[in-house]
Amino acid sequence: MIQLSNLEELLAYRPSSKDDGQLVYVSGYHQEGDGGGKLVRWIACSAKDDNGGTVHDPGLGGSGRWETVHNGEGDFRWFGIFGPVQHADDALDAMVNDSSIHRIEAHTDLNFIRRHTYDRSHIELNFYGHTVTTEGIELNTKSNPFGAVIFFQGKATGVTQTVTLSAELPEQTDVLEVFESSAFEVGDWWIARVNNNPEGRAQRELDYLLQITEIIDRTHVRVNYKLGWALAPGREITYTKMNPVFRSHVRNMNFIGVPVPENGSTTEQPFDHWDRLGSHPIAYEFAVECNVADVKAAKVFWPVIERRYCTHYVTERCRLINPEEVIWGGTGYLTQQLNVLYGHVRDCHTSNARHLNDFTCAAYCMVENCHGDGDEHGSFVTHGQYEHDLTYIGNSGLLSFANSGTTWGDSAKRITVKKHVGSRVVAHKRITDLTLEDVHAVWKEGLVDSGTIWANADGLQMRGCTADTMLTLSQSSSRSKRGNLADGCSFGMTKDAEIARRPGVPHAGFRPVISDFVMQNCKVHNVDNNVIGSINRLVLINTWFIGASPEASPVRVGCAEVIVQGGGSVNSGMELTGVFDPAVTGTPDQSITVDSGTSFRGTNAGKAFLKSSNTEGIVTWVFGDCKSSAPDAETAHFSIQGGCNKLRAVGSRFSGGRYEVAAGSFGSGSYLLMTACIEEGVNRSSLPMESDVVKHEVGIMILS
Known part of the structure; x- marks a missing residue:
């Protein structure tokens, strides 16, 4: 040698x-x-x-x-690249396009001035923590988040097929109807895309890169995915055969982008090529098992890691700090993921970014131990293009699900969030079977609506959650088979805020709750003139409403039925205002049942624990095992302001205060029965005179 x-x-x-x-x-x-x-x-x-x-x-x-x-490992130094002074673009092209090289290593800082697109599989780019810059980089094409320095992109084969569904494809099926299965082979990869719903141009429940796993018969194939949404007969699915990129990885990069002038507007660009100036490191499209690890980035424009039609991938230990733009849509993300399956994002972090993790039309993905600070724009979001079966564990940052408008569908299903802390949870669009466990919305000074949870009551289940300033329930969908539940939660309230939205009052994206809701072992505190403006049947089990002060106003309730079992109120109470929307039940009637050791104590601005101002419908009152303790003579245990009422009190305890019943409240069609109750110093002078339908003296133990 x-x-x-x-x-x-x-x-x-x-x-x-x-x-x-x-x-x-x-x-x-x-x-x-x-x-x-x-x-x-x-x-x-x-x-x-x-x-x-x-x-x-x-x-x-x-x-x-x-x-x-070589043994398949390339080195930029072979090309005389020993730092950012020499541009590394030609060297990168030479190594990536050399099929004998499966690993490329950088042992110095590098600078790139071009945007590179590759269809190369089975290669790893490892920058070993060195800094990658893009001083002098060429302009991007317009509105192109895939114009990254490194873009791995699979290719279409040109083979397509379209079928009109002859029968429903049910949820969770992995067998799809095709026009002719002879075009498919086991192991092939195809994009399966259903035609959009008419309500929005991107409203597609199925739009993924799928692998064929079995040929069933002449018109059916099995794929590596179970549908999250049923597809009705008559819908069209177009199949496009692809040659994806496989196992092309990027690791250990410290990326610094180039400056971009401030936009200053959410609707207009400051000049024509403004969004073409910036740079970002990595993008994938039509890719399988392509992982990214240990990438740190600053001053990026588009997302650090952009993915579309990707599956079976991991993004881990990546960080973004201070991107160049966060207002213009699509900018300043750590990772944006469109039409993805089986993704795993973990151990990542952002500071002052737009989004840490963005899912659009994603399914069976997980995000864990990821944290965003300076997160006013939302660390964790989905766009609502029929995402389903997403799991978030041990993260921190603002959550916003299915919140990008009807263009995408405003829909998601089976999102689970566990052990999460953030400034807000925004989940009031058509989100079905949302599960929140140990989730905490914490108030942050200067951030509007911080400390709030906005949730769609369609199979909503919350366990061990807290919201510092407000829980607001609404309902924009009715898809779930499971009930709505809050268990072991604590919700602080802001004065005059709605706990459940009222019908007939304009709210962007908020609709009244027409389903039932159960709250058990919960505490709602700082209550003052709050509104439960809807909910058909509200069940409160061992749940407390605690007023902001003895001068706070009670909760105004528009539920058709309220059942209180245990718990009760302190310096608060409930005013039945009538069902705000008679269409919910067909009648403005209301009922309230108080039993199982419920306790009322303290007082409030309305001077009544339970009050009815509903004079349009029939109000049914049921008092069982409960204790109502008024601190002064003015506070009423119940205050009935007219209308038609049916009251039964058996085995209840009342002390102090008074009963307040307006004249005519127990007329035709009404009744009042009080028996086996104990009264201690109660002013009962406003009770109506006894009659065939009014009984309140026999069986009552009256103590001075």
């Missing part, structure tokens, strides 16, 4: 015709030991283009090249 000091000596060496296959060890690129050393072989018949690193043309004319001998 011949040994030479550097590349200059190699190019000056003149091999003879008999030297074909001669090995030469070059000790350095510029000088011995500079890191650019390599083993090369003389290939007499080679006519490859000189690329400055793996192929060297000594300039003899005709064929004959020095080609680098």
